[in-house]
Amino acid sequence: MAKVKSLAELKAMREKLQSTLDLREKSNDPDSFQTGCMGYCHAEPTIEVKCPGKDPIVFGHVDNNRADEILTKYVMNNEIVDGVIPVNYETI
Amino acid sequence: MHVLVCGGTGCQASASAQIIKNFEDILAAKGLQDEVQVVRTGCFGFCEKGPIVKIMPDNTFYTQVKPEDVEKIVNEHIIKGRKVTDLLYMDPENKEHVADSKHMGFYRKQLRIALRNCGFINPENIDECISRGGYEALGKVLSEMTPQQVVDEITKSGLRGRGGAGFPTGVKWGLCAKNKCDEMYVICNADEGDPGAFMDRSIMEGDPHSIVEAMAICGYAIGATHGLVYIRAEYPLAIHRLQVAIAQAREYGLLGKDILGSGFDFDIELRYGAGAFVCGEETALIHSMEGKRGEPTLKPPFPAVSGYMAKPSNVNNVETFANVPIIITKGADWFASIGSEKSKGTKVFALAGQINNVGLIEVPMGTTLRDIIYEIGGGIKGGRKFKAVQTGGPSGGCLTEKHLDTPIDYESLAAAGSMMGSGGMVVMDDTSCMVAIAKFYLEFTCEESCGKCSPCRIGNKRMLEILTKITEGRGTMDDLQELRNLAAVIKDTALCGLGQTSPNPVLSTLDNFWDEYVEHVVDKKCRAGVCKKLMRYEIDKEKCIGCGACKKNCPAEAISKTDYIAPGHKLPSMMIDPSKCIKCGACISTCKFSAISVK
Ligand SMILES: Cc1cc2nc3c(=O)[nH]c(=O)nc-3n(C[C@H](O)[C@H](O)[C@H](O)COP(=O)(O)O)c2cc1C
Ligand code: SF4
Numbered sequence A: 001m002a003k004v005k006s007l008a009e010l011k012a013m014r015e016k017l018q019s020t021l022d023l024r025e026k027s028n029d030p031d032s033f034q035t036g037c038m039g040y041c042h043a044e045p046t047i048e049v050k051c052p053g054k055d056p057i058v059f060g061h062v063d064n065n066r067a068d069e070i071l072t073k074y075v076m077n078n079e080i081v082d083g084v085i086p087v088n089y090e091t092i
Numbered sequence B: 001m002h003v004l005v006c007g008g009t010g011c012q013a014s015a016s017a018q019i020i021k022n023f024e025d026i027l028a029a030k031g032l033q034d035e036v037q038v039v040r041t042g043c044f045g046f047c048e049k050g051p052i053v054k055i056m057p058d059n060t061f062y063t064q065v066k067p068e069d070v071e072k073i074v075n076e077h078i079i080k081g082r083k084v085t086d087l088l089y090m091d092p093e094n095k096e097h098v099a100d101s102k103h104m105g106f107y108r109k110q111l112r113i114a115l116r117n118c119g120f121i122n123p124e125n126i127d128e129c130i131s132r133g134g135y136e137a138l139g140k141v142l143s144e145m146t147p148q149q150v151v152d153e154i155t156k157s158g159l160r161g162r163g164g165a166g167f168p169t170g171v172k173w174g175l176c177a178k179n180k181c182d183e184m185y186v187i188c189n190a191d192e193g194d195p196g197a198f199m200d201r202s203i204m205e206g207d208p209h210s211i212v213e214a215m216a217i218c219g220y221a222i223g224a225t226h227g228l229v230y231i232r233a234e235y236p237l238a239i240h241r242l243q244v245a246i247a248q249a250r251e252y253g254l255l256g257k258d259i260l261g262s263g264f265d266f267d268i269e270l271r272y273g274a275g276a277f278v279c280g281e282e283t284a285l286i287h288s289m290e291g292k293r294g295e296p297t298l299k300p301p302f303p304a305v306s307g308y309m310a311k312p313s314n315v316n317n318v319e320t321f322a323n324v325p326i327i328i329t330k331g332a333d334w335f336a337s338i339g340s341e342k343s344k345g346t347k348v349f350a351l352a353g354q355i356n357n358v359g360l361i362e363v364p365m366g367t368t369l370r371d372i373i374y375e376i377g378g379g380i381k382g383g384r385k386f387k388a389v390q391t392g393g394p395s396g397g398c399l400t401e402k403h404l405d406t407p408i409d410y411e412s413l414a415a416a417g418s419m420m421g422s423g424g425m426v427v428m429d430d431t432s433c434m435v436a437i438a439k440f441y442l443e444f445t446c447e448e449s450c451g452k453c454s455p456c457r458i459g460n461k462r463m464l465e466i467l468t469k470i471t472e473g474r475g476t477m478d479d480l481q482e483l484r485n486l487a488a489v490i491k492d493t494a495l496c497g498l499g500q501t502s503p504n505p506v507l508s509t510l511d512n513f514w515d516e517y518v519e520h521v522v523d524k525k526c527r528a529g530v531c532k533k534l535m536r537y538e539i540d541k542e543k544c545i546g547c548g549a550c551k552k553n554c555p556a557e558a559i560s561k562t563d564y565i566a567p568g569h570k571l572p573s574m575m576i577d578p579s580k581c582i583k584c585g586a587c588i589s590t591c592k593f594s595a596i597s598v599k
């Protein structure tokens, strides 16, 4: 990776990255990664699923079976499953 | 269409299970079960107005729904598309019904600034950070602002240190910048020693680049080229993510020489702490980084004059830094518009204890304790009674019912006898004994005192001995006075902040829960049933049928037969010998006749 040489270059990079990230979100290839704490420790472990064109949904108390259920029902068939954690904050 | 029914503990207690069942039954009866899906959710944080039903996709938010309301919701809303007005949330201020939950004030109770990226980005991927505007604040200060302008902007924003004391960050930077020197340091205090606190850890794990970026901005503002993060070795994931972030930033030329072509050089190193609470105190932290003993020294000189390696150094907390980039990009005025008069922005709290929604929250300064506990925290577990909330960890105090409407900021918490601290918030219900709580914190400070000065080393130990006496039923009223005397002396004479604040948990409980202390001392009673030595297990001789189940289970052979047979019973009642009883509680759980109780 070449070094970023100016603020303008950084901004251009942001725009390019935003569109590739959008692409990733819009594509049908699922991708998963570990984030930082979402704050919902009372319902741990939690996962967030972001499907193309929809608001992200957080599911709480996930175990192997629940993860299966979320994949087959929500991700593949758009059926919401039990244990949704409502978002209760605003961010900037 | 989805019907979301709250299945959180609060709403379950108020019949949400029945509501779900009614929805399922009625929808099935109308043949709608395939079009409308009923889903149980976690707590909305709105338990006081529960049970909650939310209809998606139109976001309609029904409160205080009763099982018998379900039919109406199905007929009106789901079939005819008309909202059931009288079940909508009513805004307490303008008495209007709010249909869309996104417009409810309650959603504005939490505002995430320091946690803006936590949980949204992959913290180990700098591209995701850049796609959300990461490092643009650094780019902006390097290309458009002078160091003095950066200091002024941070000062104007009103940002104050989140490490506990609340010193204005811009002013601190300005003081340091005045001591121009060939070698200066930016230090990030990531020691986070308060028991139960994990705000800083979450920021470093969730958004490490914001710390890297902010430290570079601070370096530019004060004229430093070296950054040091003092982080406890007990935080391996945070360490790993910071290392990855630093390496990626170097690779992109956002750390190192000639950052973004500006000629400014800055780099960051990590230093590991062994996890001593006192090493979070800035002078002790600096000594520890220098390879010396982690003991505080007298201030002045302040680190801004003589810090790491006797060079001018600026120490800030992780959360303080996390606010910096966004202040630069969105402007000081924006930041200053959030919060209360003297405390700007937001504060992250680790909510713990007897509360439904334990977790990490971020609220604007000036939010009341009541809002945090009841609206965000979802109220007390099991619907029990609120008793106290501890803020500020071992340096803070316990606040009560009468402080619930205190707006949270540095000044009002201090005026109420506690302090902001780093953001631990432990909620207690009536099963907590306040004397035992005070003792818990004092045990912590005794353990963590570095021992350098006698008021803290010896004074705290004396206080702990007295508290132990009281919890064991050997306390006197003179002891209570002695606690106050000792506390006053320790506060006045201890060398560092640890000792100066260590009596706070005792003082605040003495002030707010005096009756409870007196009860321990005079009546030899612990109303919460926590102080074991004060507990007495007793068998009600009228209720006891003499089955002897408890006797078989008692490991201490403390239970024996009496010669009393209660009216209507055939066998003699049992009794407990208090001198043999070890208070294990085994008998209580075996008695099927509720004849045993704790006094
Ligand atoms: C006993 C003691 C422990 C402290 N622990 C921490 C800590 O864990 N993290 C922290 O940021 N500040 C801690 N502080 C406060 C620091 O001394 C210092 O004020 C702070 O790091 C300054 O940063 P700020 O202005 O951004 O808050 C502690 C202070 C004392 C007296
Ligand atoms: S007050 Fe306590 S921790 Fe601070 S220097 Fe004195 S002995 Fe050490």
Ligand code: SF4
Residues within 6 Å of the ligand: B537, B550, B553, B554, B555, B556, B557, B558, B559, B576, B580, B581, B582, B583, B584, B585, B586, B587, B588
């Ligand atoms: S509390 Fe334990 S030791 Fe005491 S009487 Fe009951 S079973 Fe025996």
Ligand code: FES
Residues within 6 Å of the ligand: B006, B007, B008, B009, B010, B011, B012, B042, B043, B044, B045, B046, B047, B048, B050, B051, B052, B378
């Ligand atoms: S349990 Fe339903 S809103 Fe909290």
